[in-house]
Amino acid sequence: MTGKERIIEILSHKVTDKIPWVPFAGIHAGALKGYSAKDVLQDGDRLFEALMEVHRLYQPDGMPVVFDLQVEAEILGCELAWSDDTPPSVKSHICATEANIPCRCLLPKETDGRLPMILDTMKRMKKAVGETTALYGLICGPFTLASHLRGNDLFMDMILDEDYVKDLMSFCTEVSLKMIDLYIGSGMDVIAVVDPLVSQISPNHFTELCHESFATVFAYIRSKGVKSSFFVCGNATRQIEVMCKTKPDGISIDENVDIVMAKRITDSYNITIGGNIPLTTLMLHGTQQDNMKYVLDMIDRISHDNLIIAPGCDMPYAVPFENAIGVQQAIRESEQVRSILANYQTVEETIEIDLPDYSSLTKPFIEVFTLDSESCAACTYMMGAVDAIKAYFGDSIDTIEYKYTEKINIARCKKMGVSNLPSIYINGELKWSSIIPSKDEFIQTIKEKLN
Amino acid sequence: MKLLTDISEMLQKGKINDVKALTQQAIDQGLEASVILDSLLDGMGNIGMKFKNNEVFVPEVLIAARAMNGGLQLLAPLLEAEGVEPVGKVVIGTVKGDLHDIGKNLVKMMMVGAGFEVIDLGVDVSPEKFVTAIEENNADIVAMSALLTTTMTNMKAVIEAIEEKGLRDRVKIMIGGAPVTESFAKEIGADRYTPDAASAATTAKELMM
Numbered sequence: 070m071t072g073k074e075r076i077i078e079i080l081s082h083k084v085t086d087k088i089p090w091v092p093f094a095g096i097h098a099g100a101l102k103g104y105s106a107k108d109v110l111q112d113g114d115r116l117f118e119a120l121m122e123v124h125r126l127y128q129p130d131g132m133p134v135v136f137d138l139q140v141e142a143e144i145l146g147c148e149l150a151w152s153d154d155t156p157p158s159v160k161s162h163i164c165a166t167e168a169n170i171p172c173r174c175l176l177p178k179e180t181d182g183r184l185p186m187i188l189d190t191m192k193r194m195k196k197a198v199g200e201t202t203a204l205y206g207l208i209c210g211p212f213t214l215a216s217h218l219r220g221n222d223l224f225m226d227m228i229l230d231e232d233y234v235k236d237l238m239s240f241c242t243e244v245s246l247k248m249i250d251l252y253i254g255s256g257m258d259v260i261a262v263v264d265p266l267v268s269q270i271s272p273n274h275f276t277e278l279c280h281e282s283f284a285t286v287f288a289y290i291r292s293k294g295v296k297s298s299f300f301v302c303g304n305a306t307r308q309i310e311v312m313c314k315t316k317p318d319g320i321s322i323d324e325n326v327d328i329v330m331a332k333r334i335t336d337s338y339n340i341t342i343g344g345n346i347p348l349t350t351l352m353l354h355g356t357q358q359d360n361m362k363y364v365l366d367m368i369d370r371i372s373h374d375n376l377i378i379a380p381g382c383d384m385p386y387a388v389p390f391e392n393a394i395g396v397q398q399a400i401r402e403s404e405q406v407r408s409i410l411a412n413y414q415t416v417e418e419t420i421e422i423d424l425p426d427y428s429s430l431t432k433p434f435i436e437v438f439t440l441d442s443e444s445c446a447a448c449t450y451m452m453g454a455v456d457a458i459k460a461y462f463g464d465s466i467d468t469i470e471y472k473y474t475e476k477i478n479i480a481r482c483k484k485m486g487v488s489n490l491p492s493i494y495i496n497g498e499l500k501w502s503s504i505i506p507s508k509d510e511f512i513q514t515i516k517e518k519l520n
Numbered sequence: 521m522k523l524l525t526d527i528s529e530m531l532q533k534g535k536i537n538d539v540k541a542l543t544q545q546a547i548d549q550g551l552e553a554s555v556i557l558d559s560l561l562d563g564m565g566n567i568g569m570k571f572k573n574n575e576v577f578v579p580e581v582l583i584a585a586r587a588m589n590g591g592l593q594l595l596a597p598l599l600e601a602e603g604v605e606p607v608g609k610v611v612i613g614t615v616k617g618d619l620h621d622i623g624k625n626l627v628k629m630m631m632v633g634a635g636f637e638v639i640d641l642g643v644d645v646s647p648e649k650f651v652t653a654i655e656e657n658n659a660d661i662v663a664m665s666a667l668l669t670t671t672m673t674n675m676k677a678v679i680e681a682i683e684e685k686g687l688r689d690r691v692k693i694m695i696g697g698a699p700v701t702e703s704f705a706k707e708i709g710a711d712r713y714t715p716d717a718a719s720a721a722t723t724a725k726e727l728m729m
Binding site for chain 2 (some may be wrong): 150152154155158159160221222225227228229249270271274302303304306307348350351353385387478
């Protein structure tokens with residue numbers, strides 16, 4: 070089964086061979102190639118290059134092309150504030166001073182705003198990986214878009230001026246339908262309707278003022294023969310049921326919702342649930358082992374039907390690569406990772422490890438610490454880079470791979486203080502962690518050691 | 521007293537006109553301003569608890585706060601005449617680089633509803649601006665909000681600026697926002713982290729004891 074088949078099947082509520090994995094690498098994609106958030110959200114070439122790196126390192130079944138909820142608001146005339154390591158924020162709200170409805174002449178066209186760049190990148194990604202990987206087109210949900218246009222007063226309007234909110238939601242729904250047409254036309258397999266603010270209103274308000282919009286959007290996506298997902302952020306515990314009633318194919322939640330409880334509800338509506346790896350405490354600040362353990366605990370706690378494993382939302386820019394690699398490995402090679410973690414806890418100083426005398430080596434010694442270069446994609450690439458260097462320098466250097474799947478190597482990692490995999494050490498010192506060096510950089514580094 | 525209970529209940533329903541009319545009625549009956557104030561604070565406190573428990577959401581809190589402010593406006597001159605002091609002074613803002621203010625606004629409303637005077641610096645607030653506001657207002661508490669993982673680190677810069685100015689012993693520091701955690705608060709040397717607006721108000725009162 071290809072990743073794409075896996076995503077389509079799971080969103081069709083059918084059985085898959087493995088649990089699908091969808092890393093929400095939006096701005097984080099840029100970090101993989103040293104590009105800023107602004108770079109990848111404004112420059113198609115850099116975005117494409119970064120997405121290809123996500124695809125190479127994280128081996129996703131499905132992946133978003135652009136994770137930016139401000140695209141529509143920008144087209145409609147809202148001013149954005151840009152940042153190097155977060156998506157842009159809406160700075161000015163075009164309906165803030167007066168409760169009006171924007172002109173329908175502003176409805177998105179393929180030539181508007183950043184759409185030419187986005188649609189082109191979608192087409193390039195479709196051509197490059199679209200045969201085997203499901204591509205997600207993310208649109209800003211109509212309620213969050215309404216708040217972008219109106220500002221915080223939208224919340225008061227919901228009580229004081231319901232008719233206005235209905236009219237504004239109706240306009241935002243039209244925007245959504247246009248975006249869906251454009252994204253499907255550029256090859257997207259799944260349309261994700263991302264509406265973080267839904268968690269901030271009561272289920273009753275959602276039903277009264279939002280249900281119709283979302284139901285319209287999901288019915289439209291279905292009529293186009295494409296799959297849909299409803300992304301929410303924050304504590305949406307009370308909203309899950311009313312979200313289900315709008316009939317998306319999937320719902321994606323973050324760590325503020327208990328996925329066991331939420332899945333009971335989504336299962337009762339035969340809707341697929343996605344989530345909910347904690348973004349900050351775990352993916353950004355946790356260790357690789359913390360991430361692996363979390364995923365194993367999750368897949369032990371819930372049934373694997375109608376399930377996609379994904380970060381809670383857009384991954385923070387600076388998530389260490391090895392954490393996402395650890396998540397992927399825990400999903401794909403669960404039993405292997407389970408034994409690694411068990412061994413890690415039991416392996417103590419009882420296994421004697423003699424480290425080389427690094428100060429008296431006669432030639433550069435490259436040690437590669439991997440999860441397992443046969444099953445972990447990033448490890449495979451890293452080992453491939455080392456093999457190429459070995460071929461280049463021949464007997465003038467020594468190389469070795471230590472696979473974490475063996476207890477003795479776990480003991481070695483502990484003794485050397487290796488915390489992230491895969492990593493390359495040269496002469497006992499950490500040189501690259503998760504980042505796979507280019508051949509030129511690698512050669513230059515070894516030449517310096519040889520001199 | 522039914523009149524005071526009614527003020528609290530109407531506030532919780534967000535009925536600004538009713539709150540204003542009932543507050544005026546209470547004033548006309550000669551009730552002490554501080555007693556009437558307590559009924560407003562009781563209503564806002566209840567809304568805070570319901571918000572914390574996911575029983576009401578952002579629109580209901582905003583509309584209740586609007587009703588509270590309607591009553592407070594009528595009471596303000598009387599409270600001053602009675603010499604009723606606020607529980608304490610809080611300087612609040614969303615840190616530099618961050619334009620998100622829903623959470624910060626909710627905390628502000630809950631703190632006003634707990635009897636604090638709140639100086640709201642808005643969004644994208646620099647460390648220097650926080651420090652100046654603390655000095656100018658002789659604040660008891662500074663409360664910082666961040667929604668982004670990248671801007672939460674700016675909270676540390678504010679704390680450092682407060683320390684540099686020699687104000688750290690004079691002011692308590694509270695932080696909150698989606699990515700913020702208890703351990704982050706400890707790491708950067710904040711006094712308290714609270715996960716929601718109602719807890720922020722309760723914690724602020726504890727800090728004043």
